[in-house]
Amino acid sequence: MSERQVCMIGGGMSQWGRRSASLVDVVQEAAKACFDDIPGIKRKDIDGFLFASSYCGRNPFQVNAAPVMAERIGIKPLNMCSRVDTLCAGGSSAIILAAGLVKAGMADVVAVAGGEKLYTPQMWEAYYSEMASIDHDWDAPHGMGLPGPFFAMTAKDHMKRYGTKKEHLALVSVKARRAAAVNPKAQFQKEVTLEEVMKARPIVPPLTLFDCCPITDGASMTILTTPDRAKAFSNHPLVYIRGTAQATRHSMSANWPGEDLADWVHMRTAVKRAYEVARVKASDIDVAQTHDCFTISELIEAEELGFCKKGEGGPFIAAGQTDIGGRIPINTDGGLLGVGHPFGGTGIRQGMEIMKQLQGRATRQVKGAKIGLTHNLSGLNVEHTVLVYGLEP
Amino acid sequence: MPIPGIPVLEGKYFATMDFYPIEAPEFNRISKFYENLAQKKLTTTKCKKCGTTPFPPRVVCPECNSDELEWVELADHGKVLNLSEEVAGVPLGFEAPLIHAIIDLGNGLRMLSRIVNCPAGQLKEGDEVKLFVFSIPPMIMDIKEGTKESPRVFFAFEPVKK
Numbered sequence: 172m173s174e175r176q177v178c179m180i181g182g183g184m185s186q187w188g189r190r191s192a193s194l195v196d197v198v199q200e201a202a203k204a205c206f207d208d209i210p211g212i213k214r215k216d217i218d219g220f221l222f223a224s225s226y227c228g229r230n231p232f233q234v235n236a237a238p239v240m241a242e243r244i245g246i247k248p249l250n251m252c253s254r255v256d257t258l259c260a261g262g263s264s265a266i267i268l269a270a271g272l273v274k275a276g277m278a279d280v281v282a283v284a285g286g287e288k289l290y291t292p293q294m295w296e297a298y299y300s301e302m303a304s305i306d307h308d309w310d311a312p313h314g315m316g317l318p319g320p321f322f323a324m325t326a327k328d329h330m331k332r333y334g335t336k337k338e339h340l341a342l343v344s345v346k347a348r349r350a351a352a353v354n355p356k357a358q359f360q361k362e363v364t365l366e367e368v369m370k371a372r373p374i375v376p377p378l379t380l381f382d383c384c385p386i387t388d389g390a391s392m393t394i395l396t397t398p399d400r401a402k403a404f405s406n407h408p409l410v411y412i413r414g415t416a417q418a419t420r421h422s423m424s425a426n427w428p429g430e431d432l433a434d435w436v437h438m439r440t441a442v443k444r445a446y447e448v449a450r451v452k453a454s455d456i457d458v459a460q461t462h463d464c465f466t467i468s469e470l471i472e473a474e475e476l477g478f479c480k481k482g483e484g485g486p487f488i489a490a491g492q493t494d495i496g497g498r499i500p501i502n503t504d505g506g507l508l509g510v511g512h513p514f515g516g517t518g519i520r521q522g523m524e525i526m527k528q529l530q531g532r533a534t535r536q537v538k539g540a541k542i543g544l545t546h547n548l549s550g551l552n553v554e555h556t557v558l559v560y561g562l563e564p
Numbered sequence: 565m566p567i568p569g570i571p572v573l574e575g576k577y578f579a580t581m582d583f584y585p586i587e588a589p590e591f592n593r594i595s596k597f598y599e600n601l602a603q604k605k606l607t608t609t610k611c612k613k614c615g616t617t618p619f620p621p622r623v624v625c626p627e628c629n630s631d632e633l634e635w636v637e638l639a640d641h642g643k644v645l646n647l648s649e650e651v652a653g654v655p656l657g658f659e660a661p662l663i664h665a666i667i668d669l670g671n672g673l674r675m676l677s678r679i680v681n682c683p684a685g686q687l688k689e690g691d692e693v694k695l696f697v698f699s700i701p702p703m704i705m706d707i708k709e710g711t712k713e714s715p716r717v718f719f720a721f722e723p724v725k726k
């Protein structure tokens with residue numbers, strides 16, 4: 172008997188941004204958009220549910236959130252109903268786990284939702300709570316919350332070692348905002364110019380406002396099932412999850428595994444493993460959604476994914492190679508920089524954009540895309556997650 | 565009728581909102597680290613069986629599984645390898661610019677730390693820094709008769725005056 176395969180068949184997201192809405196509100200919006208996207212599927216068809224969220228335990232002070240969300244959405248899973256937390260990669264972790272459940276025959280139709288409510292009635296709490304997202308006893312007491320300082324030092328190491336320029340970083344942001352401007356669910360609906368990005372106010376030099384992804388409220392939801400069930404539910408081409416990997420080798424910053432902060436050895440481990448499992452190489456990838464939490468991240472990710480040589484991320488981006496029409500379009504929907512980053516919702520958004528690209532129905536379509544991937548890093552760059560999707564299993 | 569909610573928390577200690585460790589020996593098995601730190605010594609655990617010396621300290625050796633560990637002292641001076649000065653988005657209680665550095669403490673240990681007692685724009689790569697220990701708000705914990713204050717310390721690094 173051949174192994175069961177697993178497909179992502181459709182999905183949707185709430186409006187992302189600074190929302191006048193609660194976590195259960197945006198999750199319901201995402202579920203509506205998901206069911207609207209797959210008219211053939213009914214709530215009663217869902218037999219498994221995973222909910223990716225990190226800050227639900229802080230705001231709205233709700234742990235064991237999966238049954239809450241399942242009830243509000245109106246689904247009654249009987250095989251699995253659980254919350255997943257790997258911070259920025261939560262949505263991708265949930266997709267990997269759902270794929271495993273379907274492949275193992277432990278569930279047939281799994282809804283994967285994720286999202287966060289990060290804006291609190293007083294803004295200080297949003298920043299303060301970020302200190303829970305890194306190694307609590309050892310890094311947080313140094314006032315390390317939002318990881319801007321760590322990525323500023325990463326950018327400085329890359330600049331020093333490879334001659335990367337501030338303009339290279341700025342171009343990542345210009346590209347993201349251009350894509351987000353035509354994405355109605357994105358947090359930012361306005362393009363920015365290179366000049367505006369270069370002159371933006373500093374956050375932690377060399378990173379300025381447009382180098383950093385925003386704080387975001389929002390949710391997304393997708394559905395994974397077997398190819399047979401997928402064909403019954405939807406007429407879109409089948410999109411298979413071909414291979415996945417999630418690698419970590421340290422938590423506290425003192426145990427950083429690279430030569431310097433621009434050397435992401437743990438990401439290379441995850442990439443190599445995902446390519447092996449998916450039976451692909453870097454040159455096979457037609458479109459990618461990578462974790463552009465900061466502009467420098469996307470630049471280094473293009474290198475560690477093997478799309479360009481190590482150290483050449485800056486010139487690669489400046490030459491338009493990561494734009495539509497270039498060697499490897501990256502973050503075609505606007506990425507974290509343009510669409511926003513409600514942690515548990517992000518991996519699902521990325522997966523859905525790749526799914527739409529392969530199904531030929533993306534807003535900014537990459538012609539003839541057959542294989543795509545998503546990538547997340549988590550926390551203070553301590554974990555890397557890669558999923559490879561394809562039109563063939 | 566009293567109305568529960570945020571007002572009833574006034575004067576209470578919020579362990580769930582604290583970014584400092586709970587250092588009291590009643591709440592962890594590495595409280596010796598904090599006792600040593602109060603003596604201005606940065607320490608960690610070394611495995612008596614295989615010699616592995618990880619940071620942060622452990623209660624079980626991650627290499628050989630032994631739980632026979634001893635405390636050893638780490639360097640209290642180091643050299644700045646990289647630094648950042650955060651001007652926006654600094655967490656409540658910290659002042660901008662909030663300075664962080666990666667410090668080479670020797671023996672392969674590179675530590676990320678806050679830099680204190682340092683004016684903005686002064687710190688450079690290669691600068692010498694030294695351990696700085698300071699008191700942090702005590703933890704209020706339950707005892708038989710009410711509550712007690714358990715004192716706490718934490719560390720940062722500061723520039724060595726030239």
Ligand SMILES: [Zn+2]
Binds near residue numbers: 611612613614615625
């Ligand atoms: Zn040992």
